Amino acid sequence: MVDVLDSIDAAALRRWAYRCVDALTARCDEIDALNVFPIPDSDTGTNLMFTLRAAVESMRAAGPDADARTVGRALAVGAVAGARGNSGVIVSQLLRAVAEAAADGPLDTVSIQAMLRRARVLVADAVSVPVEGTMLTVLAAADREASAHDANVALSALVVDIAEATARAVDSTTDQLVDLREAGVVDAGALGLSVIVDALVEVVIGRTPPRRRYRRPREPERQAGTDVSTPTSECGGAPATSGYAAGRPLGYEVVYVVHGPNDATAAELRRALADLGDSVVVAGDGSGAWSAHVHTTDPGGAVDRGIAAGDVRGVRISCFGTVEFAESSVPGARGGGAVSVGRDILALVAGDGAADLYVQEGATVVRCDEAIDSSVLHRVIVGMKHREVLVLPNGALSAQELVAVGAAARADGKDVVMLPCTAMVQGLAALAVHDAARAAVDDAFTMSEAAAGTxxxxxxxxxxxxxxxxxxxxxxxxxxxxxxxxxxxxxxxxxxxxxxxxxxxxxxxxxxxxxxxxxxxxxxxxxxxxxxxxxxxxxxxxxxxxxxxxxxxxxxxx
The missing domain is CATH 3.30.1180 (Hypothetical Protein Tm841; Chain: A;domain 3)
Structure with missing residues (x-):
């Protein structure tokens, strides 16, 4: 017989965190399969699971004797630092609200009510443009249900009613968002949030509420000539056509943690990222660390905005996929044919004469006479003939942009190496010792050595x-x-x-x-x-x- 709790102390908070991880792990595939908005990349369950795992690891580092305040704080810090995806960043703000509510000790009815009010404010501040039919809708339903109760109501009755309101809100998301209605599913992130609330119910009353399982209906076969829907933007739900046209990458998810900004600087970062893409969330842990999330076709630019705001750590860049394109369709690209058996050499070059030199040496050239966008380099890398691509940047892009492009290209299945060439004369020296018969790692080392020796x-x-x-x-x-x-x-x-x-x-x-x-x-x-x-x-x-x-x-x- 499990005792029903009248407050949530440090031990109960720890059990809740562990139960969240277990429940999200058990339903991860289900949640992933429902993920159609804002990008149908089937990773919402995975993102939530990893975010809660990061929170738990931070909590464990605080030690077994930590009080409720310390446990709550550790959960918030870990969640912000390890947040995955849009959903993970939003959940990190729920845990930040938990930390603030636990600052005065164990959580009771009044604390839970205050926690949900605060979570709703934090999430509203973090998300660039809220959309109905998402996690925000479900969080708002939980807050309304909690606020409708008298402060003297038993904690057990409160959390059960909140969980029921959350589950009803999940079901309602299908009719609140066009993407969900067309796919016949509930919002994946909303379901994940409901799982987290149900885990709290289990800790308080000793049993998990019975819930239905969701599955995605089989998609109807498309008739010939039917247009494929353009992905939508979470910033208002309008079609996100920029950067998603056929023949171009579908874009990237960029997540990182930036240390140091105050509230005003974080707001500036949020606006700057909104200029680069959509699904923007910038959320803090309350002590100067902020998790930033954006969907963009300019991952290097997104990282640069973070560097301008503070100390960036833990950059994660994921590509949503690509659509095949002909190499000739890439502006500024000139090919020298198949430059090697199984390997391509790609160079960023300015000037007609310099471009001719590189092409004569067997390189594919991308012109950078004027400022070049990192997304152009990524498109060319993805469109190269061979899997192995050695890139001679020649100082045309910053180190941060090259790191971002390299990560994105590797996510697209390319074995890409950015060689340390900061000038075209170094690139020519590297190209002079290129040998396609060597293994890629040996060829890259030899070329890098030649560049460094120039x-x-x-x-x-x-x-x-x-x-x-x-x-x-x-x-x-x-x-x-x-x-x-x-x-x-x-x-x-x-x-x-x-x-x-x-x-x-x-x-x-x-x-x-x-x-x-x-x-x-x-x-x-x-x-x-x-x-x-x-x-x-x-x-x-x-x-x-x-x-x-x-x-x-x-x-x-x-």
Whole structure:
């Protein structure tokens, strides 16, 4: 005989957390199968299960003697840090409300009522645009039921009534959202929330309420010529056509935790992510850590917004899938045919001459004369002929964007490696030692070693007055960079170029590659080659017309 509880202490909170994990695990496949909104990616049950597991691991770390306040706090911190998907982030706010309610000790009727009111506020603040027929609807029904009870009602009666109201709200979701009605299902996240509430009932009264099992009806066969529905956006339910057209990736789910923002900064992050995609949720744990979630076609941009807001950790990027497209349909891509047996080399290149060099060496080129979106690189990687793809980024995208693209491409089944090339001259050096007969890992290592062994610099014209490490530069001055650092400021381009070559060759070198840009004079490359021959005997020099914008010239020293 199990005693009916009149309050929920630390031990009961722990039992509830464990029971949530067990119940969600048992019904994970059922919940996943119902997942059609906002993206039919069949992972809501999985996301909820992993989120609660993260909360439990945090709770266990707090120790077996922790009080209700500490247990509640640990559950909230763990849930926010380990939140998976839109549903997981929302549940993390329920647990944050539990933590706040348990701050004064064990939970009673009044505490549960306050907890649900607070959870509803936290979730409303976290979700960019609420939609009826989702977890938010069910949470609102639970709050209304709790608020309708007198404060003196027994805890057992309260939680049972809340669970019944929650179950009724789950059933009602089918008719509240077009996607659900067309599929003939209830909302997956709403069902998951009901399972969590039922777990609380079991802890309080010792038995689980009897519930029906849900299954997704067999989808009718589509007749020839029938249009396939476009995925909808959770931010208002309007069709999310941008980034989901045929021939393009269906987009990504990006989740990470950012530490440090205050409420105002978190709100700014929420707005910034809403500009990039939909299903935006930014939810905090109450101590400066925030879980961010967005569906977007620009995962790198989503991560960058988080980095601007604070210290980003635990980035997870999942691709919803792709639709096949012809490589020729990708803007800016030029193929050199099948570059190797079983492996492709892909390079980001600026300038007509530089692009020709790379294509002649067997690479597929994506032009980056102007700023390039990371989604373009992803589309090309996915459309490459072979599974193995080695990418020469050549400094066109940030490290964060490359990490995001790499993760997304691997999720799409590509074995992709981003080689550490920060300039086109380094990429050419890497391409020169490429050997398709080697294993991919060995080929990538050899190419990376060649790139790393190539010292590089560039010559540019200053467009504004600026203070550099070597003094002030004025508009029109010639500035020489060794890597990313300004080391030369001179009035004339030739003087700056010769002095930069001296610095790059100061520690030795056998060959200099000169890649001349579009803004350089016609004989500029020949003048630089003549200087190398006279000032550095024994050093070979080769000059190419790269045609790249921005840099007057790029130097590579091997």
């Amino acid at each position: 010292r590089w610099g560039s010559l540019r014209i200053a467009h504004e007055r600026s203070l550099t490490w070597v003094g002030m530069c004025e508009p029109g001055d010639s500035i020489g960079l060794a890597g990313q650092e300004v080391v030369i400021v001179a009035a004339r381009p030739l003087d700056a170029g010769c002095r930069l070559l001296d610095q790059l060759l100061a520690t030795g070198g056998e060959m200099v590659t000169v890649l001349v840009g579009a803004q350089a004079s016609q004989d500029f490359g020949a003048q630089l080659a003549e200087y190398v021959t006279g000032a550095h005997p024994g050093v070979d020099v080769v000059v190419y017309a790269g045609g790249q914008p921005g840099d007057l010239v790029q130097f590579g020293v091997e």
